[in-house]
């Protein structure tokens with residue numbers, strides 16, 4: 464019998480048991496790759512529910528693995544389900560699911576980090592950015608090592624309205640390590656406030672839906688897991704290119720415990736650094752003694768807008784790389800050291 468709230472349109476094969484999964488996928492060997500599977504269909508239903516109404520929707524599931532979440536998505540009576548799975552060992556099991564729901568499932572054996580999403584769905588689903596989100600959803604429980612770089616890539620796609628966001632404000636429901644979920648949704652003043660908080664919240668409305676305890680996964684990970692829902696905003700809170708926002712935000716959080724002045728200094732070359740940092744902070748009306756985690760979104764917006772003006776006035780500024788400057792200084796210092804060495808030897812020789 465279908466669980467309450469699920470639409471039993473067809474009979475799906477049962478999930479593999481824990482024993483079968485351990486045998487099939489040699490889970491111990493996969494532990495370091497954080498392959499943690501969800502085999503409790505009440506929990507997978509709960510994740511899928513966070514995506515919203517999925518009846519007749521087009522869904523892309525990333526990393527379906529043994530197909531727990533996949534079953535819940537199919538039970539929600541979607542129109543089409545695209546599965547992107549990197550590990551070939553899962554493909555036969557997914558094919559069985561596809562046969563049980565004829566015409567609904569498309570399986571791609573590939574890597575979500577390189578898969579081109581801009582052509583993944585039918586063109587007629589496209590919505591204008593200002594419209595309601597399209598009937599397209601991305602859902603996934605990926606390894607933590609993939610979910611963080613992936614969300615950064617997708618946030619850049621949101622900013623440029625490309626990739627999965629060619630179709631409009633495509634919504635995403637994804638899992639993260641609990642601490643990453645907290646960072647994604649952290650408010651100003653919170654110790655979890657970080658680069659990820661600003662990058663995510665300036666582009667999306669981000670909701671930390673619920674926490675799944677580590678014990679619910681097979682094998683059990685060291686950490687709990689957060690289910691996070693993203694809806695791209697019609698108007699980003701900072702209206703500057705992704706790369707510029709990222710550069711300013713990264714520089715602020717470079718020295719987490721220091722005043723924000725210290726990190727912002729790294730935006731400018733050594734000559735005139737102090738003066739230009741002061742100019743930036745004064746024009747942006749930001750107190751230089753605030754700590755990075757205390758800055759509000761509007762303060763980040765002011766900093767980005769002011770830095771943009773400074774870059775427009777000095778075309779060499781945006782490409783300035785603080786780390787490169789440090790590296791060059793180190794190389795010069797080492798060179799000076801090595802050239803002073805023979806002189807010493809000569810002196811020693813003379814002695």
Ligand SMILES: C[S@@+](CC[C@H](N)C(=O)[O-])C[C@H]1O[C@@H](n2cnc3c(N)ncnc32)[C@H](O)[C@@H]1O
Pocket residue numbers: 497498499500501502525526527528529530531532547548549550553573574575576603604605606609
């Ligand atoms: C943490 S497991 C979760 C599996 C399943 N979604 C579940 O909840 O039980 C992550 C899955 O993502 C797949 N995966 C890992 N990296 C991937 C990538 N770059 N692209 C697509 N799938 C990937 C793994 O092979 C695995 O099936």
